[in-house]
Amino acid sequence: MLQVISLLLENKPGALLRVTGLLSARGYNIESLTVARTLDPELSRMTIVVDVDPALRSQVIKQMNKLINVLQAVDLTETPSVCRDMVLVRVRTVQESRTAVLKEAEIFGARVISSAVDGFVLEASGAPEKLEEFIQVMRSYGESDVTRAGTVAMSLETKKLRLQPPVPTRADAKLEQTNGVLNA
Amino acid sequence: MSNLMSGAKMLLECLAKEGVDCFFGYPGGVTLPLYDAIYDHPIRHILVRHEENACFAAEGYARATGKVGVCCATSGPGATNLVTGLVDAMMDSIPIVAITGQVPTKLIGSDAFQEADTFGITRSCTKHNFMVQKLDELQQIVHEAFYIASSGRPGPVLVDIPKDVFLAQGHYAPVNTIHLPGYKVFTEGHAGQIRRAAQMIWDAERPWVYAGGGIIAAGASEELRQLVEIVDMPAVCTLMGLGALSSDHPNFVSMPGMHGSYAANMGMSNCDVMIALGVRFDDRVTGRIAAFAPNAKVIHVDIDPAEIGKNRAPDLPIVGDVKRVLQKMLRNVEELKPANVEKNAASRRAWWKQVRGWKEEHPLARPTSDTEIKPQHLMAEIDRLSGGQAIVTSDVGQHQMWGAQLIRFNEPRLWINSGGLGAMGFGLPSAIGAQFARPDKLVFTIVGDGGFQMSIPELATVASYGLPIKIIVMNNGYLGMIRQWQELFYNNRLCSAQLDCFPDAEKLAGAYGFKGRTIDKPHELASALEEAVREPGPYLLNVRVSPNENVYPMIPAGCAVNEMVLGPPEPVGAA
Ligand SMILES: Cc1ncc(C[n+]2csc(CCOP(=O)(O)OP(=O)(O)O)c2C)c(N)n1
Numbered sequence A: 001m002l003q004v005i006s007l008l009l010e011n012k013p014g015a016l017l018r019v020t021g022l023l024s025a026r027g028y029n030i031e032s033l034t035v036a037r038t039l040d041p042e043l044s045r046m047t048i049v050v051d052v053d054p055a056l057r058s059q060v061i062k063q064m065n066k067l068i069n070v071l072q073a074v075d076l077t078e079t080p081s082v083c084r085d086m087v088l089v090r091v092r093t094v095q096e097s098r099t100a101v102l103k104e105a106e107i108f109g110a111r112v113i114s115s116a117v118d119g120f121v122l123e124a125s126g127a128p129e130k131l132e133e134f135i136q137v138m139r140s141y142g143e144s145d146v147t148r149a150g151t152v153a154m155s156l157e158t159k160k161l162r163l164q165p166p167v168p169t170r171a172d173a174k175l176e177q178t179n180g181v182l183n184a
Numbered sequence B: 001m002s003n004l005m006s007g008a009k010m011l012l013e014c015l016a017k018e019g020v021d022c023f024f025g026y027p028g029g030v031t032l033p034l035y036d037a038i039y040d041h042p043i044r045h046i047l048v049r050h051e052e053n054a055c056f057a058a059e060g061y062a063r064a065t066g067k068v069g070v071c072c073a074t075s076g077p078g079a080t081n082l083v084t085g086l087v088d089a090m091m092d093s094i095p096i097v098a099i100t101g102q103v104p105t106k107l108i109g110s111d112a113f114q115e116a117d118t119f120g121i122t123r124s125c126t127k128h129n130f131m132v133q134k135l136d137e138l139q140q141i142v143h144e145a146f147y148i149a150s151s152g153r154p155g156p157v158l159v160d161i162p163k164d165v166f167l168a169q170g171h172y173a174p175v176n177t178i179h180l181p182g183y184k185v186f187t188e189g190h191a192g193q194i195r196r197a198a199q200m201i202w203d204a205e206r207p208w209v210y211a212g213g214g215i216i217a218a219g220a221s222e223e224l225r226q227l228v229e230i231v232d233m234p235a236v237c238t239l240m241g242l243g244a245l246s247s248d249h250p251n252f253v254s255m256p257g258m259h260g261s262y263a264a265n266m267g268m269s270n271c272d273v274m275i276a277l278g279v280r281f282d283d284r285v286t287g288r289i290a291a292f293a294p295n296a297k298v299i300h301v302d303i304d305p306a307e308i309g310k311n312r313a314p315d316l317p318i319v320g321d322v323k324r325v326l327q328k329m330l331r332n333v334e335e336l337k338p339a340n341v342e343k344n345a346a347s348r349r350a351w352w353k354q355v356r357g358w359k360e361e362h363p364l365a366r367p368t369s370d371t372e373i374k375p376q377h378l379m380a381e382i383d384r385l386s387g388g389q390a391i392v393t394s395d396v397g398q399h400q401m402w403g404a405q406l407i408r409f410n411e412p413r414l415w416i417n418s419g420g421l422g423a424m425g426f427g428l429p430s431a432i433g434a435q436f437a438r439p440d441k442l443v444f445t446i447v448g449d450g451g452f453q454m455s456i457p458e459l460a461t462v463a464s465y466g467l468p469i470k471i472i473v474m475n476n477g478y479l480g481m482i483r484q485w486q487e488l489f490y491n492n493r494l495c496s497a498q499l500d501c502f503p504d505a506e507k508l509a510g511a512y513g514f515k516g517r518t519i520d521k522p523h524e525l526a527s528a529l530e531e532a533v534r535e536p537g538p539y540l541l542n543v544r545v546s547p548n549e550n551v552y553p554m555i556p557a558g559c560a561v562n563e564m565v566l567g568p569p570e571p572v573g574a575a
């Protein structure tokens, strides 16, 4: 079963690699990954879909929570949450099928974002399984190219963010001040 | 007063503010601005002879004191040479900060001379790492690095600094706060869980303390001692935890694990409540995890939530600083004592009798011979001279295991070795760091004839700083641990295990200007070691020991405690 992990992390260079590195170091493949800024521009929200041995999932999530750049990593696999994906499908189709394609698109709530004599580019969003069906249907009409955005997820519960408050740096340590050359 | 200064100077001011008195490093092109600032700065820079050893020395410094150790290397090859030491510090949770130079910001990504992606390379071998992009960030980052390295579960932090940042001029204004919102440090431990643990301890008929490096990192030795005394429980210390409870303490059993004692492993296996403190159930301790401590309820205290349940699911997890947790637990244990002390007293006495029986049945062997020096004899003599007081750093191999088994450590931070990574070449440079940290202390380093040759360049560092380290080579003419495994598990097909060339110790040490000697007779051993200790400067003692001795007991990798091998097979035809 695919698993969904949602992370809130600092929008800093390297932060993404630290998270994905925990998965790749164990040989896990990422099924999908999305990341973008939150309302606070210093933070990003990341959704990762992975296929991890369930026994190890909580271990991996604990490791993610340990990362300094990660404010929170939560497992959405078994908690109330919503998941959505978006897809762009370019379907090449013959003249006779155009109306049928548009009809199907309507059924799936897809929008036409480009139309040409040899076909359409359609945009659909929805639950990942639903999009899977949509893609299959479109492929039955002709050669298709597909770009998926990856799953974005949101928990339906608010989990309290536990953030570390600022701490003071070490009080000035005293070093003997000497003059002249010391380390020559 | 003008406080305009270069980034390099600013870095040194930050180090001074963090209490750094010396650090270990090796210069290079992009760190030259830093070395120019070091030239007349009161912080001492110790020039080692290889960057890997700068990292190991910083670790030795940190392991001997608990303070953050600092090392420094140039970009490219300097930085890549640090990697082994960083992983080592990561595995053993040692607080160090590594400073690396980087090519100027404008050249990053252009395959510039001596450019390496240090930030990328060291991502997975540090607790955290930073690349400073501009001078404004430098001070904040350096203080964050020290804070991260030394708080929570300690570990290595690397700060990569481009040359132009070292050169840039800016105003120094001390940074007084650190804000790392995503850094989670769990110190207190759940009060209810701690109370339940205290009750569980009193309910035990066969309680057992399994203490590790976390006790040393937390400075919780005193609390550990009180706990074992109040309940009168047997305790083992892991390879990383030796000295956490004094080796002379009557409740100390010995070290558990692959080369742990019979009693230690039998106790681990037969206890009914295991109090695991600052340990990580490493495979070298547990053997086959499925068969480990089958009847024990486990209380696991650790500051790192990711360690809880990683290898063994505990019955009672407590996430927190083991010192703070033990302080609370001690109060609970005291409170519960009057109502509980009698309850299982008889079973606990029987348990002690059994543990003592195991100790007497199969004590750790200290064989001696009239004709050759047994490795165990060497360790016993070092133990006699140390009296549980000296710092002993070790390299990796058979000598390390015999040292851990047979030398006493009556305080924490005396036994310094590469536990988790098992990095050969660690012994000598870590002794250098330890001796700088503790100039008052007698420091031995016990190294194999293999590992010593990995760190031989550091003899120059020892000589040039006149460090009175006693370098004891346990010379068995082999990569002993490799020979042991090839003998036992590969039909004695010894391949690349023999070390048939070793330098003349007297000449070698002499070439560096200090004393050295080779011995191979048992009757010379005591006096040679005493001579080494008496010598005010460094001393290289090459001790030729029996080449074919193996370390026992041994629980072969992946086996369970009941598959423990206690000694060599009886020779065929023996009565
Ligand atoms: C850097 C490194 N390379 C290889 C090993 C594998 N290894 C573990 S013990 C050992 C033999 C060490 O020989 P020596 O230093 O002579 O010590 P002895 O076992 O003989 O006491 C080797 C090669 C290691 N631990 N570290």
Ligand SMILES: [Mg+2]
Pocket: B397, B448, B449, B450, B474, B475, B476, B477, B478, B479, B480
């Ligand atoms: Mg050897």
